[in-house]
Amino acid sequence: MSDNTAEAAKRPWVTWFGDDFTGSAAVMEVLAFAGLPSVLFTDIPDDRLAARFGDCQGIGIASTARSHGPDWMAANLPAPLAWLHGLGAPILHYKICSTFDSSPETGSIGRAIEIGLGIRPARAVPLLTAAPTMRRYQTFGHLFAGGLDGVARLDRHPVMAHHPVTPMAEADLLRHLSKQTDLPGGLIDLEAMAADPQARLSDLLGDGVRILSLDSIDAVSETAAGALIWQNSADLGFVAGSQGVEYALIRHWQQSGLLPEPESVGSAGAVDRIAAVSGSISPITARQLDWAGRNGFALLAFDASTVCGPAESLEAEENRLVEAASIAAERGGSPLVYSARGHDGPEISRFRKALRESGMDAATANRQIGEALGRILDRILRATGIRRAVISGGDSSGHGMRQLGLSALVAKAPTIPGAALCTAHGEGPHDGLEIALKGGQMGSEDYFGWIRDGGGARSNPG
Incomplete structure (x- = not known):
């Protein structure tokens, strides 16, 4: 930490504001399973709720910023960022998706960085999107993402190239970001990471660079990125990036002796039934749905055109x-309501036709799909008494979670990185619910079954 006072010791090590719920929960998971008690709030907590988790060293707030425009961001980001800034952590992290989902009109990372700098001034903002543990790699400024069929450059990725709201046509992240902000950017590439990243940082700061894109492809480069961020937190205290930021920090903390190696976390235990909803069009989720349908889940198609x-x-x-x-649950099945099975099925064509004819904008329609899935899940849980659930899809998770009346999440059991089973806290009937939030591109083929079994680390998921 920056000083050794008792007051500093009480402050969290890192705070974060997430642009979607699944990614926000992923940060909490990384920290918690590394041995840092952490909590994710669904909004700015009141004093009583904040005090309940006052000993946490990682504190975050989830949002749906990824699905909103710059005006919404300007109205809704300052308050939670200011609350987090006030906690005094050395690092305030604006959490983005590890596939950089964004555009000038929707989920603008550039606009979020501008707003964040207004809350926590910094000489520059490190941008660390890569997370090798999750098969997200950045090399010489270009982002690559792994899936079930291998690793692809972002603009050629089978999911991200066809994203319904923010399709990616550019893998060079600074080039992509230049359409969202006028802040000058610079790259600390793999060669600099291996040689002398501090010297490269000094050169870029001297040139007036405000956004520092950091390459990372393995444990060595990730550790170097974590050290660079932590050791320069006085000047670089506002950071943008995926949960790769926390992976990098943890590697540095462990290597430098600030944080011991964590104890392993086991399974939460199997249950007979869970309930799940999915708003993802990802081919990865489609395969997970196919597996679920063959393994005790009742697949129920939601007509999103409605x-x-x-x-x-x-x-x-x-x-x-x-x-x-409810009928499926009575018969011993696990109900799984989904809006699509992949990005090119007949349900997608039906939805797009209805969208065109209605004149509704896509962002509003996607929000309403997420909210509808949340209402459906809420009612299923109430009707059946099921106490373990999954929401699949980054945008769907955010809009759906708000329908459940939950105010905080803590990590309970790991699965694949970025999609842990959590315990939810709230004032309503779902207090204590076990829930997993899964991004569309995340998870093994048997992910829904893994959650039904209680999660827990395993050497070869899938």
């Missing part, structure tokens, strides 16, 4: 699915 029509049609669709899910 969000574009009369409210009565949507209500009727929700009622139908809750009834079908």
Whole structure:
């Protein structure tokens, strides 16, 4: 830490504000399973709730910023960022997706950085998107992401190139970001990371660079990135990036003796049934749905086109699915409501046709899909008494979680990196619910079954 006073020792080590719920939970998971008690709030907590988790060394707030425009960000980011800044952690992290989901119009990372610098001034903002543990790699400024069929450059990735809201046509992150902000950017590439990253940092700061893109492909470069951020936190206290930021910091903390090696975390134990909803169009999620359908899950298709029509049609669709899910649960199955199975199925064509005819914008429709899935899950849990759940899809998780009346999450059991089983806290009937939030591109083929089994680390998931 920056000093040895008792007051400093009480401060958290890192705070973060996430642009979606799944990524926000992933940061908490990284910290918690490394031995740093951490909590994720779903909004700025009141004093009583904050005090309940006052001993946490990692504190975050989740949002749905990834699915909103710059005006929404300007209105909604300052308050939670200021609250987190006030906790006094050396690092304030704006958490982005590890596939850099963003555009000038939706989820603008550039605008978020500008707003963050207004809350916590810094000479420059490190941008660490890579997370090798999650098969996200940055080399010479270009981002690559792994999936079930290998590793692809971001603009050629089978999921990200076809993202319904923020399709990626550029893998050079600073080039992509230049359309979102006028802040000058510079790169600390693999060669500099291996040789003398501090010297390269000094050169870039001397040139007036404000955004520092950091390459990372393995444990060595990741540790170097963590050391660079931590040792320069007085000047670089506001950071943007994926959970790769926390992976990098933890590697440095462990290597430097600040943090001991953690104890392993086991399974939460198997249950007979879980309930799940999915709003993802990812081919990875489609394979997970196929596996689930063969292994004790009742797959129930949600007609997403109903969000574009009369409210009565949507209500009727929700009622139908809750009834079908309740019947499936009574028969011993695990209900799994999904809006799509991949990005090119007939349900996608039906939804897009309804969207065009309605005149509704895509962002509003996607939000309404997430909210509808959240309402459906809420009612299924109430009707069946099921106490373990999954929400699949980054945007769906954020909008869906808000329908459950939950105010805080703590990590309980690991699965694949970025999609742990958590315990939820709230004032309503879902207090104590075990829930996993999974991004569309995340997870092994048997992910839903893994959650039903209680998670827990294993050497060869899948």
